Amino acid sequence: MxxxxxxxxxxxxxxxxxxxxATMIPVEERIANPDHNMRWTVAxxxxxxxxxxxxxxKQRSIEGDIMGGADNLSHFIKKVSFKIHNSYPNPLRMIDRxxxxxxxxxxxxxxxxxxxxxxxxxxxxxxxxxxKSVPRKDYNQPEQSERAxxxxxxxxxxxxxxxxxxxxxxxxxxxxxxxxxxxxxxxNQFPKHLVRQIxxxxxxxxxxxxxxxxxxxxxxLAKMKVLIETNQLRGALVRSEKELNETKRFI
Numbered sequence: 001m002x003x004x005x006x007x008x009x010x011x012x013x014x015x016x017x018x019x020x021x022a023t024m025i026p027v028e029e030r031i032a033n034p035d036h037n038m039r040w041t042v043a044x045x046x047x048x049x050x051x052x053x054x055x056x057x058k059q060r061s062i063e064g065d066i067m068g069g070a071d072n073l074s075h076f077i078k079k080v081s082f083k084i085h086n087s088y089p090n091p092l093r094m095i096d097r098x099x100x101x102x103x104x105x106x107x108x109x110x111x112x113x114x115x116x117x118x119x120x121x122x123x124x125x126x127x128x129x130x131x132k133s134v135p136r137k138d139y140n141q142p143e144q145s146e147r148a149x150x151x152x153x154x155x156x157x158x159x160x161x162x163x164x165x166x167x168x169x170x171x172x173x174x175x176x177x178x179x180x181x182x183x184x185x186x187x188n189q190f191p192k193h194l195v196r197q198i199x200x201x202x203x204x205x206x207x208x209x210x211x212x213x214x215x216x217x218x219x220x221l222a223k224m225k226v227l228i229e230t231n232q233l234r235g236a237l238v239r240s241e242k243e244l245n246e247t248k249r250f251i
Contacts, residue, residue, distance in 0.1 A: 005170050012165040012176050014076065015047035017068035017207070018117060019158035025105065036105040040155075043101030044080050044117060045069035047160060047207050048182040052190055061103040066190055067158045068207070070182045074098045075175055076121060076163070083116040119163070122172075160207060184209050 022040035030037060041061050045068035050056040056069055080100040082093045093102055165176065187210045 006167045007170060007173055008167055010167055010173065012168060012173065014073075014163045014165070014176070014181060016044060016073070016161050016163060017047050017158050018044045018161060019067075020155065021062050021065045021067065021158070022106075022155040023062050023064070033105065038106035039103070040106060041065060041101055041103050042082060042084065043069070043099065044073075044077075044119070045099065045101070046071035046073055046181060048184050049190075049207070067156065069099065072098045072179075073100065075179045076165075076172075077119055078122050079120045081118040081120070083118075121163075184212065186210060 020040055020042040022038055025037055025039050039062060047068055048070040049066050049068055050070045052066075054070075057066060074097060077100065079094055079096040082095065082102050084091050084093065084102065084104070088104065095101070165172070168176070185208050187208050
């Protein structure tokens with residue numbers, strides 16, 4: 001019998017990456033399908049990347065796609081539904097086993113891709129399912145001016161997020177703990193030519209404890225700046241009110 005007892009005050013976080021990777025298809029591979037010149041992958045993966053010599057990386061559709069995926073998420077994700085551009089056959093696609101990703105090619109005139117992602121998570125309390133949506137972001141392919149030579153990774157738009165389980169039941173909680181996520185490495189382990197910028201103004205590399213620490217420092221500095229500006233505005237407001245009261249005395 002499934003244990004339905006919820007663990008009050010317990011929260012479990014599972015870090016993920018979701019987004020897309022795109023590259024130009026080499027000319028020799030376009031002979032069979034000359035109208036397509038880009039290959040892309042849209043995926044949901046664990047945040048930590050596999051080591052450089054991992055078989056996981058060797059099986060990926062795009063060489064040099066190193067972002068995330070060290071862990072199998074199937075113990076807490078039952079399926080992922082992707083809604084891609086309507087120009088593709090079967091634009092709503094359900095992936096019910098890891099890896100949770102779609103691999104496609106694009107015509108020379110590339111449509112915009114803004115996929116929606118839905119996660120289906122097993123609910124051990126009643127054998128039902130819970131759905132979680134992932135915020136939609138722009139995963140558009142690069143403009144013509146941004147493209148490099150075939151085989152280069154021309155577009156990497158991957159975002160960090162967390163799946164949060166609040167007060168799970170005991171069965172599901174023990175399932176999460178029985179298969180812990182791989183810790184982030186201290187530093188980037190990949191050659192410089194394989195890594196790309198993370199975020200619009202972020203660090204280069206894959207997600208690591210080093211980048212996490214740098215992001216924490218950036219947030220701390222931003223918080224301090226906000227506090228300073230708030231105090232300055234508060235002081236300006238006090239002075240303005242004082243001047244207003246002085247003016248009223250002479251009216």
